[in-house]
Amino acid sequence: MWRHILLYGVLAGVLVAVLRGIEYRWLVIDHSLEIYGGLVAAVFASVGIWLGLKLTRKRIEIREVLVPAPAVFVRDEAQVSALGLTPRELEILEFMAAGLSNKEIAEQAFVSENTVKTHASRVLDKLGAARRTQAIQRAKELRLIA
Amino acid sequence: MWRHILLYGVLAGVLVAVLRGIEYRWLVIDHSLEIYGGLVAAVFASVGIWLGLKLTRKRIEIREVLVPAPAVFVRDEAQVSALGLTPRELEILEFMAAGLSNKEIAEQAFVSENTVKTHASRVLDKLGAARRTQAIQRAKELRLIA
DNA sequence: TCGAAAATCACCCTTTCTGGTGACGCGCGG
DNA sequence: CCGCGCGTCACCAGAAAGGGTGATTTTCGA
Numbered sequence: 001m002w003r004h005i006l007l008y009g010v011l012a013g014v015l016v017a018v019l020r021g022i023e024y025r026w027l028v029i030d031h032s033l034e035i036y037g038g039l040v041a042a043v044f045a046s047v048g049i050w051l052g053l054k055l056t057r058k059r060i061e062i063r064e065v066l067v068p069a070p071a072v073f074v075r076d077e078a079q080v081s082a083l084g085l086t087p088r089e090l091e092i093l094e095f096m097a098a099g100l101s102n103k104e105i106a107e108q109a110f111v112s113e114n115t116v117k118t119h120a121s122r123v124l125d126k127l128g129a130a131r132r133t134q135a136i137q138r139a140k141e142l143r144l145i146a
Numbered sequence: 147m148w149r150h151i152l153l154y155g156v157l158a159g160v161l162v163a164v165l166r167g168i169e170y171r172w173l174v175i176d177h178s179l180e181i182y183g184g185l186v187a188a189v190f191a192s193v194g195i196w197l198g199l200k201l202t203r204k205r206i207e208i209r210e211v212l213v214p215a216p217a218v219f220v221r222d223e224a225q226v227s228a229l230g231l232t233p234r235e236l237e238i239l240e241f242m243a244a245g246l247s248n249k250e251i252a253e254q255a256f257v258s259e260n261t262v263k264t265h266a267s268r269v270l271d272k273l274g275a276a277r278r279t280q281a282i283q284r285a286k287e288l289r290l291i292a
Numbered sequence: 293t294c295g296a297a298a299a300t301c302a303c304c305c306t307t308t309c310t311g312g313t314g315a316c317g318c319g320c321g322g
Numbered sequence: 323c324c325g326c327g328c329g330t331c332a333c334c335a336g337a338a339a340g341g342g343t344g345a346t347t348t349t350c351g352a
Contacts, residue, residue, distance in 0.1 A: 234330095
């Protein structure tokens with residue numbers, strides 16, 4: 001805003017100078033008053049229009065419309081670190097949410113079923129869940145999994 | 147647009163008339179040229195600004211932003227009838243998805259745990275799931291539950 | 293390179309879940 | 323009135339899941 005005011009001031013000064021020049025020419029060369037007034041009017045009208053445009057250029061109205069978007073899933077890393085969940089545990093959590101049994105997860109993750117159990121137990125513990133269904137529900141609430 | 151041009155023309159005419167009046171006054175009362183020019187400048191600058199604002203007033207940019215809307219859940223009744231799921235079974239399915247154990251569901255639904263087991267078994271059977279986690283995953287895919 | 297965190301695996305015991313079978317009552321339409 | 327779908331309940335055996343403890347290896351940053 002101040003930049004605009006300053007700019008306007010400078011412009012006013014310049015135009016006064018121009019005015020003087022025009023006045024001088026008017027005095028020397030015998031031009032009519034109408035031409036002088038017309039010139040001034042034209043110049044200031046242009047400046048005014050330009051200023052008006054300048055002032056309103058940034059006033060675009062951003063209307064945010066709620067559209068059912070696919071909503072790309074973004075994991076809440078803050079929650080992940082807050083709960084102290086390791087990458088492997090998150091992986092096992094996703095497998096659990098996919099409806100796989102410990103044995104199936106073991107096959108998919110290339111580890112033993114006992115290892116999966118260990119990870120699963122830690123996940124349940126960290127999520128404060130007593131059952132894997134509850135863990136899944138919580139994980140989705142906390143945006144840990146899709 | 148044509149209205150603006152017309153308006154501008156009319157205004158120009160009016161202002162020329164005003165100009166004439168000012169000129170007359172200038173001739174009668176001995177005012178300086180600077181005041182005359184300043185007045186004209188001020189008037190036309192104002193008009194210009196007003197015009198600029200007028201021209202850009204309608205130029206609001208409507209930017210539709212895709213925002214993840216809450217997306218109200220609507221159960222796929224077609225799927226429900228296709229799978230032959232009864233209201234009670236859907237109810238138990240929702241409890242399962244909430245992470246409750248059979249015992250807890252029994253308390254919530256005011257029935258015995260055995261009854262919950264029966265319902266749960268039928269739900270698993272109808273959804274072609276081997277585990278309740280899988281049933282929940284399928285149910286969400288098929289839009290049976292939120 | 294040293295140590296902590298992470299990942300891996302095993303064993304035992306309890307709880308929960310699943311599958312199968314059978315049974316009873318209730319309401320509704322043929 | 324009888325059958326059928328639905329909801330209810332029970333029992334049992336086996337599978338899966340969960341809790342606890344302990345241990346080894348890997349990884350990675352100070």
